[in-house]
Amino acid sequence: MDARDKFERNSGVCPACGHHRRIGADQYIALLADEGSWTPLDRGLRSVDALGFESYRERLNVAMKKAGREEAVRTGAATMDGEPVYLAVMDFRFMGGSMGSVVGEKIARLARRSREERTPLVIVSASGGARMQEGVLSLMQLAKTSVAIAQLREAGVPFVSVLTDPTTGGVSASFAFQGDVILAEPGAVIGFAGARVIKQTIGQDLPEGFQTAEFLLEHGMLDAVVPRGRLAATCAQVLRLLEGKPAPDVERAS
Amino acid sequence: MATAALDFEKPIAELERQIADLKRLASERSLDVAREIAPLEAKLAELREEIFRNLTPYQRVLVARDPRRPFALDYINALITDFVELHGDRLYRDDPAIVGGLGRLGSRSVVVIGQQRGRDIKENLKRNFGMAHPEGYRKALRLMQLAERFRLPVITLIDTPGAHPGLGAEERGQAEAIARNIETMAALKTPLVAVVIGEGGSGGALALGVGDRVLILENATYSVITPEGCAAILWRDSGQKERAAEALKLTAPDLLALGLVDEIVPEPPGGAHAEPAAAIEAVGAALERHLAELAGLPPEELLARRAEKYLRMGKFEEA
Numbered sequence: 001m002d003a004r005d006k007f008e009r010n011s012g013v014c015p016a017c018g019h020h021r022r023i024g025a026d027q028y029i030a031l032l033a034d035e036g037s038w039t040p041l042d043r044g045l046r047s048v049d050a051l052g053f054e055s056y057r058e059r060l061n062v063a064m065k066k067a068g069r070e071e072a073v074r075t076g077a078a079t080m081d082g083e084p085v086y087l088a089v090m091d092f093r094f095m096g097g098s099m100g101s102v103v104g105e106k107i108a109r110l111a112r113r114s115r116e117e118r119t120p121l122v123i124v125s126a127s128g129g130a131r132m133q134e135g136v137l138s139l140m141q142l143a144k145t146s147v148a149i150a151q152l153r154e155a156g157v158p159f160v161s162v163l164t165d166p167t168t169g170g171v172s173a174s175f176a177f178q179g180d181v182i183l184a185e186p187g188a189v190i191g192f193a194g195a196r197v198i199k200q201t202i203g204q205d206l207p208e209g210f211q212t213a214e215f216l217l218e219h220g221m222l223d224a225v226v227p228r229g230r231l232a233a234t235c236a237q238v239l240r241l242l243e244g245k246p247a248p249d250v251e252r253a254s
Numbered sequence: 255m256a257t258a259a260l261d262f263e264k265p266i267a268e269l270e271r272q273i274a275d276l277k278r279l280a281s282e283r284s285l286d287v288a289r290e291i292a293p294l295e296a297k298l299a300e301l302r303e304e305i306f307r308n309l310t311p312y313q314r315v316l317v318a319r320d321p322r323r324p325f326a327l328d329y330i331n332a333l334i335t336d337f338v339e340l341h342g343d344r345l346y347r348d349d350p351a352i353v354g355g356l357g358r359l360g361s362r363s364v365v366v367i368g369q370q371r372g373r374d375i376k377e378n379l380k381r382n383f384g385m386a387h388p389e390g391y392r393k394a395l396r397l398m399q400l401a402e403r404f405r406l407p408v409i410t411l412i413d414t415p416g417a418h419p420g421l422g423a424e425e426r427g428q429a430e431a432i433a434r435n436i437e438t439m440a441a442l443k444t445p446l447v448a449v450v451i452g453e454g455g456s457g458g459a460l461a462l463g464v465g466d467r468v469l470i471l472e473n474a475t476y477s478v479i480t481p482e483g484c485a486a487i488l489w490r491d492s493g494q495k496e497r498a499a500e501a502l503k504l505t506a507p508d509l510l511a512l513g514l515v516d517e518i519v520p521e522p523p524g525g526a527h528a529e530p531a532a533a534i535e536a537v538g539a540a541l542e543r544h545l546a547e548l549a550g551l552p553p554e555e556l557l558a559r560r561a562e563k564y565l566r567m568g569k570f571e572e573a
Contacts, residue, residue, distance in 0.1 A: 044573035050512070051503045101568030108565060130456070130478050132487070135503045136514050139456060139478040140567040142436055143464045147564045150441040170478075172429035173457040178437050192429035192457070193419030197483075201419050211424060221427045 013228050020185050020228055022165055024067060025074045025091035028124055032232045033078035033087060040076040042109055045102045047071065049133075056133040059095060067093035071102045072127065075110045080122065081236030082248060086114040089124040092166070097127035099171055100134040104141030107175060111148035111159075120158040120239045124231075125176040129169020142174040149178045158242040160235050163190050163213065163222070181238050183226045184213035190221075260316050262305060266524060269298045302524035306473070311508075312481060312499035317473040318453045319415075322527035324534055326353060326368025326411040329451065332531070333538040334359060334366055340400075342393060346426065349390030351382045351418070352462075354397045359409065360542050362549075365401035367394045367462060368411030371452070384452075385418040388431035391461050395435050398442055407445040407545050410462040415480065417458030432461040439464035440564065445548035445556060449519070449537055450474045451526075466560050467544045468514075470506045471533070472521040476514075477504035514567065517544075 007014060011031045012021040023031075029038055046069070049056045063072075072094040078087045088110050090097045107123065114121040130138040152159055161179025163172075165188035172192055176182075184190060191211040199206055209215050213225045226234045240247065259267040273294050280287040309317065317323070330337055334357035341348040354367035369386065372378035386394075394410075401408045417428055439446060448465040454476030470476060479487075484502060485494035509515045519533075519540050526533035548556065 046571045046573065048569050048571050050569035051501065053501050101570045104568050105570055132479050132484050132502070134569075135478055135501075135512075136476055136509055137512060137567065137569060139460055139476075140514055140564065142457065142460055143440065143564045144567050146433070146436040146464070147440040147561045150437050151561065153437075154441065168429075170457055173432040173461075174436060175433070177427075177430040177433035190429075191424050192417060192432065193424065197419045198421065198424065202421060206421065210421070219425050219427070221430055 011228050018186065018227070020165065020187055022092055022126070024093055025070075025089040026068075028089045029074065029076070029078075029087070031228065032080055032089070032122075032124070032235075033076075034080065034082065037079040038076050038087075039078070040070075040074065041113075042075055042106050043070055045071065045105060047100055047102050047134075050101070050137055051133070051135050053133040053135070059133065063094045067091050071106070072097045072099065073103045073106050075106045077119075080232045083120070083236040083239050085120050085122045085235070085239070086110050087122050087124075090126040090171070092126040092128075095131060097125075097171070098129060098131035098138070099127060099141050100131035100138045101141065103131075104138075104144045107145045108148040111145070111152050114159075115152045115155045115157055118155070118157050120160065120243070121152060122160045122162065122235050123175060123179075124162040124164060125167040125171050126164045127167060127169070127171035127176075129171060139170065142170050145175045146178065149175050153178075153180070158239055160238055162231060162235070164188050166190070168192065168194060177221075180242065181223050182221075183224050183231070183234060184216065184222050185228055185231070186213055186225055188213045190216050260313070260320065262309070262313055266298065266301055266305060269294065269301060273298065299523060302528065306523065306525060309473070310496065310499070311475075311502075311505050312496045314473050314505050315453070315475050315481060315499055317525050318475045320525075320527055321371070321373045323452055324526055324530045325373075326370045326413055326451065328530065329411055329534055329537060330357070330366055330368065332534045333541070334364070337366075340397060343389040343396060345392055346389045349387050349393060350380050351384055351386040351414075352390035352394055354394060356406075359538070359545065362542075362545060363406050364409055364545070365397050365406050366409045366411070367397055368451075369414040369459075369462065371413060382418060384414040385416060386414065386458060386461075387418050387420070387423045388426040388428050391417075391431040391435050394462055395431075395438055398435075398438060398446070402442055402444045405444055407447070407548065408442070409541060409545075410446065410448045410465070412448060412450045412454050412459045412463055412476075413452035414455045414458050415453055416455035417461065432457050435461040436464055440561070441557060443553040443557065445545060445551075447541060447544045447548070449541070450476050450515070451537070455480065464560075464564070466548050466556060466563075467516045469517045469519050469537075469540055469544070470509060470515045471519050471526060471537070472506055473525050474506060475504045476509055477502050
């Protein structure tokens with residue numbers, strides 16, 4: 001087996017050094033959802049060029065060829081380690097996981113289902129931020145998704161936010177940091193402003209490990225850094241605890 | 255205000271200078287020049303109207319950023335009586351890029367929060383060009399929650415290039431601070447009216463901008479990214495800022511047409527800086543009208559309408 005196969009079999013985590021390579025939404029779904037449990041939702045939503053923004057259509061076509069027609073987030077119902085959840089997974093390959101109207105709508109619909117059916121929400125973020133080709137329409141998706149998350153919080157349904165590489169800009173400044181519990185993958189770059197812009201602004205080099213998951217954990221911005229292979233089990237564990245459900249082995253024993 | 259006219263305002267400035275010279279000459283020599291001045295003033299009004307009617311999107315960005323425009327504290331000092339400035343986030347420090355406090359608009363007690371820029375280097379160093387750190391957003395959050403507890407309406411005045419991009423800002427959770435403000439405003443049980451008075455810079459602006467009503471001044475702009483930043487990313491050339499400003503649909507009429515703001519507050523001919531008092535008065539009148547409309551709504555109704563308004567935002571197709 002060559003190195004590439006080993007990476008693949010380990011969901012993009014290097015078996016030798018533990019480095020987490022970026023993987024697509026389909027790979028996350030295969031990893032996180034229990035086998036055969038994934039039911040996709042809202043697959044028919046497509047972006048439109050509402051502003052007549054030059055070359056947006058071409059960029060969308062390229063993105064669809066690269067990452068599939070389902071836009072920068074896939075949403076659905078699943079079980080994770082036996083726990084029923086509504087799961088959203090962003091896809092960085094689709095225009096850098098940027099949030100436009102379709103991403104906002106899919107997240108808002110999923111959060112509403114989660115609230116109405118009192119089934120927890122798990123969102124795996126991977127995004128460079130808002131999609132500038134949709135102008136302020138994309139900025140307002142921060143507000144739209146936040147309205148949906150606020151309603152979920154009010155209803156007392158748990159939301160676990162999982163931050164992967166990278167989670168920056170408008171997504172970090174909305175639902176990604178609104179989880180009841182916020183987890184991140186090792187080494188993931190997480191922040192609001194891009195490191196290049198910060199470097200330009202302050203005119204000095206940034207410290208080693210700046211804006212990594214470990215840096216955020218140290219600064220109190222995350223609940224835990226969790227390796228990819230442990231994400232499903234950790235999300236399920238947190239959800240069972242929040243919902244006052246017994247641990248699975250306790251259930252088996254009784 | 256002494257700051258220089260923008261390039262496209264030069265004909266206005268030239269005519270203003272001619273009129274001023276003529277008036278000075280007349281008073282020095284006790285001449286009656288009313289007959290000479292009247293047509294010049296008529297021409298000046300026409301010129302202002304014409305130049306500002308035909309501004310390109312990027313020229314509007316320059317107007318929105320112009321230090322001659324009234325700033326948040328100018329609005330507060332002119333419109334809010336009994337103002338008590340409240341400082342600090344109770345966690346780290348007071349951020350002068352955001353000002354806020356209690357006061358009265360007309361007879362109504364309000365909480366007012368605004369992003370404050372500076373007119374000179376010294377003031378800008380203090381105010382950080384209106385770019386807040388997390389503690390600024392957390393001060394704003396604290397004041398919004400104070401307003402909620404005492405059922406006071408909130409007025410926010412938006413005027414920022416964006417949230418501060420820096421080491422400390424990231425260490426202290428800039429993203430978290432903005433995300434928390436947006437979520438809190440989404441569910442705040444008291445009326446909130448936001449006014450974009452200058453530059454509405456992306457997430458840093460939205461962190462004060464989720465409201466029952468969002469108003470924007472005629473020459474103010476609101477954008478997901480600066481035209482310079484957009485051009486640098488898309489075309490690797492920040493010089494293409496005119497092209498980016500055009501594409502981003504960041505002007506007040508564009509935003510109203512897209513349903514992303516609720517009302518445009520007209521500016522005096524020649525822009526808010528030509529007659530600051532008139533611009534401030536227009537904002538005050540609009541605020542009083544909207545707050546009066548919102549005051550009658552029970553909190554549940556207010557929240558339901560606010561949620562509905564934002565949940566509708568977005569343009570997409572569904573197969």
